[in-house]
Amino acid sequence: MGVSMSRWGNDLYAGRRSYDVVGARRRWFLVATSVVLISAVLLGVRGLNPGIEFxxxxxxxxxxxxxxxxxxxxxxxTGIPGAEIPRVSVVGADTLRVQTSQLDDVQTQELAAALAAAYGVPENEVNSSYIGPVWGQDVTTKALRALVIFLALISLVLTVYFRDWRMAVAALVALLHDLVITVGLYAAIGWEVTPATVIGFLTILGYSLYDTVVVFDKVNENVRGVLEQRRYTYGELANLAVNQTLVRSVNTSVVAVLPVGSILFIGAFLLGAGTLRDIALALFVGILVGTFSSVFLATPLLVWLREREARVAAHTRARLEERRAAATASGARDTVTVGALVPGQHLGTRSQPRRRKGHKPGRRQ
Known part of the structure; x- marks a missing residue:
């Protein structure tokens, strides 16, 4: 019989059930690095397809x-002298959008008439607009400036809030991981990058950061005073925090990705709302990738950075040596896993003595 979500979540929170996320950090680092490199190669080889706004x-x-x-x-x-090869897309069920290079007034009128004749519609129904390159460059500059300011402010806030620059570094690495993968997907499929897409990029950074901060807040709570006790290592308490927030991360992601998926697959693909597609794809991919980075990348990276610190490293080595000595003395196998709670031990509870068969409470045998 399957385990209910509520019981599963309670077991994860109490430590009765634990997934060794931190202990398997090399695997997650390898997966994340591989996907980021593939996305970077796609971005460098294929490049982005900027919309006319840019x-x-x-x-x-x-x-x-x-x-x-x-x-x-x-x-x-093609029949208009000086016009570049156009980008033609379908908007809705019966509307075409044609984008080409800058045309003067005479060329604009000629092309509008040619398009009306080609598709059998009145010429006055063909709408035309012009966006200058200066405006497009201004949009690009402001988008990059907004991203830099966002990352700088986030670094400052996280450092002050958690009083640990390592948490800020781990969170920023997770954010860049999400951004590079999402942008790399746009480069792979060739969809246009519009201002709505940029808004989607900034939105997923905020979502990923929110999820990471929730996990880090639990890590900060669990590891308080970790060097003054000898029961758990820093990695084990951080891994417990990941398990304690795992159900919340999964539930939040599912709730967020369902409406975004509806916008993407129903609104964009079935109904043909092209403007929805620009932002919906960024949100859909960003939510999924952001959930992965918050759980499997940010906290393991934080533990890796903290274990480079002399005091934390010495505490971890001493604790593992004590366990190995105890296991050897008791004749048990010498298997110690960093990052997972010791089986049979969970935070905040004590093991209860096993009752003898037939024993009843309050009755002497």
């Missing part, structure tokens, strides 16, 4: 078309 140019919207084939639009733009 690169500038002329945009035409052709509504009410019976057939949304793109070749007539390509042929119409």
């Amino acid at each position: 690169r500038g140019g002329s945009e035409f919207t052709v509504p009410g078309v019976e057939e949304t084939t793109q070749q007539p639009a390509v042929d119409a733009v």
Whole structure:
């Protein structure tokens, strides 16, 4: 019979059930590094596909078309001298969006007439707009500036709040991990990066940071006074914090990803709302990747950084040596795992003496 979610969560919180997330940190570091490298290679080789808001140019919207084939639009733009090969996309069920390089007023009128004739719609229904390259560069600059300011403020706040710069470093590494993977996916599939996409990037950074701070807050609570006791190591108490917040992380992610998935798969793909697709993909991927980094990357990286500290390293070595000596003296196998609670021991509880068969409370045998 399966274990209920409530019982599973209670067992994780009390330490009766434990997953050795911190102890397997090399595996998670390898997975995270591999995916980040693949995303970076895709980003360097394929590059991003910036929307017209970033690169500038002329945009035409052709509504009410019976057939949304793109070749007539390509042929119409090709017939305009000086126009680059267009980017044609379908918006909704019967609307085409055609983007090309900057056109003057005469070229704009000629292309609008050509598109109207190609798709059999009145010329006055073809809408055109122009976005200058200066405005696009200004949007790019402000987006990068917002990202830098965001990361700087987060580093300062985390350092002050937790009084530990290592937590700020681990959180920033997790944030960059989420950002690089999400941007790399956009480079892989070739979707346009629009201002809505940038908003999605910043949103997933906030979500990932929130999840990481919750885990770190529990870590900070568990490891308080860790060097003054001899029962657990820093890694074991940090691993307990990950297990105690695991159910909350999973539930929060599921609740968040369901509506975003509906926007992406129903709103964007089935209903054809292209503007929703720009932000929905970033949110969908970012939530999933952010959950992974908060659980499997941030805390293991924090433990790795803290165990580089002399006092924490000495405490961990002394505790493990005591366990090995006790295991050898009792004839048990010499297997000690850093990062997982010792079986049969969990925080805040004491092992109860085993009752003899037939013994009843309050009755002497």
